Amino acid sequence: MKKLIVTLVLVSLFSNLIANENYQKAINQSVKALFQSKTIPEYVEVANQFERISNIEKGEWLPLYYASFAYIMISFRETENAKKDQYLDQAQKYLDQALAIDPNESELHMLQGFLYPSRINIDPMTRGMTLVSVMNKSLDKALELNPDNPRVYYLRATMTFHTPEVYGGGAAKALPMFQVADEKFRIFKPKTAISPNWGKEMNDSELKSVLELVKK
Amino acid sequence: MKTVICTLPFLLLLANLSAQVAISGRVLDQKQMPLTGANVFLQGSYDGTTADSLGNFSFKSKLKGTQIISATFIGYKPFSRKLNLDSTKTIVLNLVLEETGGQIDEVVINAGAFEASDEKKAVIMRMFDVATTPSAQGDIFGALCTLPGVQKVGEDGRVFVRGGEGYETKTFMDGMQVSSPYMSKMPDMPTRGRFSPMLFSGTLFSTGAYSAEYGQALSSIVDMKTNSIETEEKSSISIMTVGVMGSTTKCWKKASFSLSGDYVTSGLSNVINKQQVDWIKNPAGVDGTLMFRQKTGKTGLFKVFGTFNNSASGLNYLNTQSGVEQAILLNSSNVYLNNTYNGMLGEKWMIKSGLAWNWDIQKFDLDKDQVATTQRMTQAKLGFSHFLNEKTELKFGTDWVNFSYDQKIRMNGNYRLPFINNQLSAFAELEYKLTKKFVTRLGARLENSSLLNGTTLTPRLSAAYKTGNHSQVSLAFGQFYQNPGNDYLKFAPQLKPEKSGHAVMTWQYQTDLKTFRVEGYLKKYSDLVKFTNPLATNPLDYSNAGSGHAEGIDLFWRDKETFDLTDYWISYSWINARRDYKDYQMSATPTYVSEHNLSVVYKRFLEKFRTYASLTYSFASSRPYHDPNLPGFMNAKTQSYNDISLSLTYLMKIFRRQSVLHLMVNNLAGFDNVYGYNFSAKPNAAGYYESTPIKSPFVRQTILLISIMF
Numbered sequence: 001m002k003k004l005i006v007t008l009v010l011v012s013l014f015s016n017l018i019a020n021e022n023y024q025k026a027i028n029q030s031v032k033a034l035f036q037s038k039t040i041p042e043y044v045e046v047a048n049q050f051e052r053i054s055n056i057e058k059g060e061w062l063p064l065y066y067a068s069f070a071y072i073m074i075s076f077r078e079t080e081n082a083k084k085d086q087y088l089d090q091a092q093k094y095l096d097q098a099l100a101i102d103p104n105e106s107e108l109h110m111l112q113g114f115l116y117p118s119r120i121n122i123d124p125m126t127r128g129m130t131l132v133s134v135m136n137k138s139l140d141k142a143l144e145l146n147p148d149n150p151r152v153y154y155l156r157a158t159m160t161f162h163t164p165e166v167y168g169g170g171a172a173k174a175l176p177m178f179q180v181a182d183e184k185f186r187i188f189k190p191k192t193a194i195s196p197n198w199g200k201e202m203n204d205s206e207l208k209s210v211l212e213l214v215k216k
Numbered sequence: 217m218k219t220v221i222c223t224l225p226f227l228l229l230l231a232n233l234s235a236q237v238a239i240s241g242r243v244l245d246q247k248q249m250p251l252t253g254a255n256v257f258l259q260g261s262y263d264g265t266t267a268d269s270l271g272n273f274s275f276k277s278k279l280k281g282t283q284i285i286s287a288t289f290i291g292y293k294p295f296s297r298k299l300n301l302d303s304t305k306t307i308v309l310n311l312v313l314e315e316t317g318g319q320i321d322e323v324v325i326n327a328g329a330f331e332a333s334d335e336k337k338a339v340i341m342r343m344f345d346v347a348t349t350p351s352a353q354g355d356i357f358g359a360l361c362t363l364p365g366v367q368k369v370g371e372d373g374r375v376f377v378r379g380g381e382g383y384e385t386k387t388f389m390d391g392m393q394v395s396s397p398y399m400s401k402m403p404d405m406p407t408r409g410r411f412s413p414m415l416f417s418g419t420l421f422s423t424g425a426y427s428a429e430y431g432q433a434l435s436s437i438v439d440m441k442t443n444s445i446e447t448e449e450k451s452s453i454s455i456m457t458v459g460v461m462g463s464t465t466k467c468w469k470k471a472s473f474s475l476s477g478d479y480v481t482s483g484l485s486n487v488i489n490k491q492q493v494d495w496i497k498n499p500a501g502v503d504g505t506l507m508f509r510q511k512t513g514k515t516g517l518f519k520v521f522g523t524f525n526n527s528a529s530g531l532n533y534l535n536t537q538s539g540v541e542q543a544i545l546l547n548s549s550n551v552y553l554n555n556t557y558n559g560m561l562g563e564k565w566m567i568k569s570g571l572a573w574n575w576d577i578q579k580f581d582l583d584k585d586q587v588a589t590t591q592r593m594t595q596a597k598l599g600f601s602h603f604l605n606e607k608t609e610l611k612f613g614t615d616w617v618n619f620s621y622d623q624k625i626r627m628n629g630n631y632r633l634p635f636i637n638n639q640l641s642a643f644a645e646l647e648y649k650l651t652k653k654f655v656t657r658l659g660a661r662l663e664n665s666s667l668l669n670g671t672t673l674t675p676r677l678s679a680a681y682k683t684g685n686h687s688q689v690s691l692a693f694g695q696f697y698q699n700p701g702n703d704y705l706k707f708a709p710q711l712k713p714e715k716s717g718h719a720v721m722t723w724q725y726q727t728d729l730k731t732f733r734v735e736g737y738l739k740k741y742s743d744l745v746k747f748t749n750p751l752a753t754n755p756l757d758y759s760n761a762g763s764g765h766a767e768g769i770d771l772f773w774r775d776k777e778t779f780d781l782t783d784y785w786i787s788y789s790w791i792n793a794r795r796d797y798k799d800y801q802m803s804a805t806p807t808y809v810s811e812h813n814l815s816v817v818y819k820r821f822l823e824k825f826r827t828y829a830s831l832t833y834s835f836a837s838s839r840p841y842h843d844p845n846l847p848g849f850m851n852a853k854t855q856s857y858n859d860i861s862l863s864l865t866y867l868m869k870i871f872r873r874q875s876v877l878h879l880m881v882n883n884l885a886g887f888d889n890v891y892g893y894n895f896s897a898k899p900n901a902a903g904y905y906e907s908t909p910i911k912s913p914f915v916r917q918t919i920l921l922i923s924i925m926f
Contacts, residue, residue: 044266048255052257055257056262086290125783167867
């Protein structure tokens with residue numbers, strides 16, 4: 001009898017382990033596919049994978065984070081404004097679910113800040129006024145939770161770079177910001193192999209072009 | 217341990233041995249169109265796939281027994297059904313998904329309605345547009361005047377809709393009545409709204425055939441939605457050539473409190489801008505507004521809005537009736553409170569309730585004479601929405617308004633003209649979506665007035681049909697009652713309510729950044745107040761014998777897409793309106809009606825100069841007036857009206873604070889507009905009735921404002 005109980009306990013432990021392994025395997029594959037995606041159908045495919053994962057792993061914010069990220073990337077590639085808004089609504093839906101799981105995750109607040117620029121671009125004249133301040137709030141919160149989150153520094157730098165000089169933006173002003181972001185990326189260590197770890201390449205390429213612009 | 221080692225490979229083996237089932241098919245919408253990108257999966261497993269460009273999907277699963285297959289897609293309701301995986305090795309099935317409502321291209325009833333909202337997507341205007349329309353000078357009602365269906369009536373400033381007078385447009389705030397939405401008005405001088413557009417997140421403006429929720433309005437309603445709970449603490453100070461303004465907002469987790477106030481004086485402005493009015497006392501006033509918002513539960517929102525105003529002005533006015541110049545002094549005070557609570561009661565019921573209170577006093581001093589008018593209003597409203605199912609919504613409610621009016625006149629003796637009215641109303645409205653493309657709304661409103669001693673029942677009916685992806689047709693009919701104006705009721709409480717009927721047909725094409733709409737309407741008036749002469753005081757001099765009609769076409773075009781960083785809209789209205797009311801000798805086009813009205817609003821962001829520039833051009837064709845020197849009635853016409861107004865908004869930093877420099881110039885080109893003429897009551901020695909033109913108080917007006925935000 002004792003033996004049976006021990007066996008059952010161990011079997012159930014193992015099946016948990018196997019399930020966990022399944023999760024790791026599934027999300028690993030999907031994260032890999034996500035960063036290889038280029039077209040809208042590819043992103044949709046991978047977002048669907050994350051949605052399926054999130055349906056099972058109800059306590060994990062990461063699948064929802066990546067599903068949301070995929071839809072933000074889709075919105076950058078979509079040309080029709082009505083659809084853009086629809087994709088961003090979907091991204092927001094996943095993000096809200098993720099924030100309900102872990103409201104104190106810096107990366108989720110960073111992603112919220114990353115979502116707004118796409119919304120603003122649809123109708124900058126009317127949306128810019130209100131959304132810029134909400135975006136900054138999200139980024140402030142992300143930094144408060146993790147002062148070394150490199151993606152926040154990158155996003156601030158690129159926003160500055162793409163803001164006209166008359167508004168306090170431009171290459172010269174953005175350069176030191178990209179450099180700080182670069183530092184942060186260098187020291188950044190993701191918590192796990194599947195934790196958010198993107199942005200370095202974007203920062204590198206923009207830093208390069210900013211450096212060239214400033215030299216001129 | 218040994219057992220485990222033995223068990224583990226066995227378990228793995230078992231899993232591998234289990235046979236796979238191939239599941240395939242197509243994901244389609246209700247029109248059998250493929251839903252590319254739909255997510256198809258077995259619930260509780262990783263097994264699933266994405267539908268391809270033809271809607272095809274196929275995947276394998278090792279699961280056994282009865283499972284649930286699901287499909288999800290943006291804009292569609294999630295689909296699930298049971299699937300038995302034991303019986304066969306291949307399963308082929310089609311999954312049909314149903315569209316969810318609430319999308320941008322869903323059919324909505326919009327006949328007669330213009331909506332400005334910061335919260336909804338498919339609307340025609342944003343509150344920002346209202347605040348930056350130059351001819352409006354920051355006045356909500358002024359901005360509405362750039363929309364089709366509204367007449368330019370420069371000497372009044374209120375909203376005259378489709379052949380209706382200014383009083384026929386009723387103003388609401390969060391569904392509650394605002395009994396004095398405009399500042400007190402001097403004769404022949406334009407007034408403006410009491411409330412800053414910054415206090416609101418949306419406005420519903422209906423130019424006809426509105427919902428049964430709104431009553432006591434013959435022509436039009438304006439329902440302003442106050443800001444929801446604030447999430448950002450902020451303060452600002454503004455210095456203007458016409459005064460100072462300040463505001464501050466404090467936030468808590470589930471509540472916010474805002475306070476704003478201003479002191480306005482046109483002393484300096486009247487020196488800068490050449491005046492066509494002989495001021496004795498330059499207009500000056502003080503305002504204060506507080507807003508408190510508290511979230512309760514998951515969906516409940518409790519709003520408190522309170523405002524007070526005191527203003528005074530004085531001018532020399534040529535009273536053509538008596539032929540003498542009079543000194544008129546006006547002092548007015550107003551307090552308005554508006555409390556509402558909205559929230560869900562469970563999943564299918566929503567409550568909308570409110571309590572409003574208004575106190576308003578106007579004191580006119582005319583040389584030695586004095587007229588003081590006090591108005592009090594109390595309103596209580598309770599309404600419910602019941603979502604019977606996804607296709608049907610039932611709205612109903614009741615509202616009670618207590619209104620008291622008291623005019624005290626000191627003019628060769630003391631007179632008092634008081635009256636009290638209790639208005640009890642109830643309404644019900646059923647909205648039913650027959651299909652995705654077709655929606656109808658059926659409503660009725662019951663009103664009872666204690667003063668007018670009568671009950672009225674009016675029907676409202678509307679429908680909309682989607683004619684294409686971006687276009688739709690709407691139709692609306694309705695009957696409306698409104699009690700006669702206070703100036704008539706105070707003499708003749710035996711009058712009946714005035715009555716109108718509207719029929720409106722609209723075709724609209726709308727994409728994200730472009731809107732085109734054309735609306736035709738027919739309007740019939742009956743029971744309008746008629747009197748023997750404008751100074752009549754005997755109740756028997758007043759009757760409901762008046763009638764009238766109006767018909768016209770309104771066009772609207774807005775485009776934010778074609779030109780970079782540019783937004784423009786064009787409104788054009790054609791109207792034919794005739795009335796036999798007041799002391800008219802016969803049916804004629806009223807003095808405030810111009811056949812053609814045109815507004816062009818152009819806004820552009822000038823990146824180089826960090827400046828937001830807006831320009832409006834307004835045109836109104838000539839208006840009729842009655843010249844006693846000529847034979848006939850309403851026998852003359854004014855010149856046409858032209859106006860070009862400009863505003864520039866420059867964004868900058870002062871003391872490292874976000875700041876705005878705002879310049880407004882009204883009537884930039886200095887057109888000499890004449891709105892009509894006042895004729896003397898008696899002819900002069902030569903037998904000629906002398907006249908004076910009615911003009912704007914200024915030729916050109918420039919206002920400068922600097923605002924600093926903290």
